[in-house]
Amino acid sequence: YRGIFFDFISLKHYYLTMKFHFLWLVFVIAMIAVSGCGAAPKTALPATATVQSAKADTSASLEQSATTTTYKLALAIAPPEKMLTVEEAKTAKEGEVMVGGEMAMSTPDKPMTHHLEVSVTDQKSGALITEQSVAIAVANVTTRQVTNIPIAKMYGLDAGVSETHFGNNVALAAGSYTIVVTVGGEAATFQVTIPTL
Numbered sequence: 001y002r003g004i005f006f007d008f009i010s011l012k013h014y015y016l017t018m019k020f021h022f023l024w025l026v027f028v029i030a031m032i033a034v035s036g037c038g039a040a041p042k043t044a045l046p047a048t049a050t051v052q053s054a055k056a057d058t059s060a061s062l063e064q065s066a067t068t069t070t071y072k073l074a075l076a077i078a079p080p081e082k083m084l085t086v087e088e089a090k091t092a093k094e095g096e097v098m099v100g101g102e103m104a105m106s107t108p109d110k111p112m113t114h115h116l117e118v119s120v121t122d123q124k125s126g127a128l129i130t131e132q133s134v135a136i137a138v139a140n141v142t143t144r145q146v147t148n149i150p151i152a153k154m155y156g157l158d159a160g161v162s163e164t165h166f167g168n169n170v171a172l173a174a175g176s177y178t179i180v181v182t183v184g185g186e187a188a189t190f191q192v193t194i195p196t197l
Contacts, residue, residue, distance in 0.1 A: 067123060068186035074119040075179065075190050080169045081115040089157055099161075100153035104168040114194070116149065117167030118181050132184045134166040141176040 061078040082095035089097040096115070106112045118136065120129040136149040147170075155164045174196040181188050 062192060064190050064192065066181075066188035066190060068183065068188050070123060070186055071129060071183050071188075072121045072123050073181055073183065073188050074121075075181065075192075076117050076119075077172075077192065077194075078115050078117075080112045083152070083154070083169065084157065092157060095157050096152075096154045097157055098152050098154045099164070101151045101166075101168075103152055104150050104170065106169070106171075110171045112169035112171055114170050114172050115167065116170045116172075116179075117154075117165045119163070119165040120183050128162070128164060129183070130164045133182075135182040136167065137180045137182075138170065138172070139178045139180070140173075141178060 059079055061076070063077075064075045066073050066075070082092070083103045084092050084095040084097050086097060086099065089095070104112060116136065116138075118134065120132065120134070121127060122129060130153065134151050136151065137146055138149060139146045149168050149170055151166055152168050153164065153166055155161050172194045174194050176191070176193045179190040179192060181190070
């Protein structure tokens with residue numbers, strides 16, 4: 001029994017020694033983490049902070065054209081427009097009259113900054129195309145974020161139905177974008193840059 005007792009004492013001593021070493025190692029690691037090994041401290045954004053994009057010039061306007069096998073597309077990006085229903089257009093003095101599709105909604109954290117529209121004509125006849133499926137995807141070249149634009153069919157109040165086109169108000173920060181417009185299954189690509197203020 002004496003041998004067993006001393007074995008127990010030795011085992012307990014070994015356990016206490018290992019526990020001490022473990023706690024000491026944890027303490028050393030914690031001190032290294034706090035001190036950063038002598039490196040200059042890094043400044044971190046608060047958890048609630050957001051990185052702001054460069055502010056876009058919302059007065060900027062641009063126009064581009066492209067063709068597909070069947071269609072000619074004219075892209076225009078301008079300041080945001082007031083979107084009107086047919087009923088509202090009866091008393092309005094300016095804006096875009098929606099005759100189909102849906103209006104893009106602005107939010108406090110994502111206000112509409114531009115109006116993006118595409119006019120479509122037949123390549124051979126030059127006839128205005130107003131009854132065809134249209135899709136518009138906008139990809140930020142830097143962030144690679146892709147936004148599918150809700151499509152509204154509309155015309156300018158001052159121009160009338162002969163200027164019917166497709167598009168919507170959009171939120172575009174300053175930067176470079178690839179815009180893919182698909183009409184009746186045929187796609188055309190535009191490269192645009194929204195300047196900063």
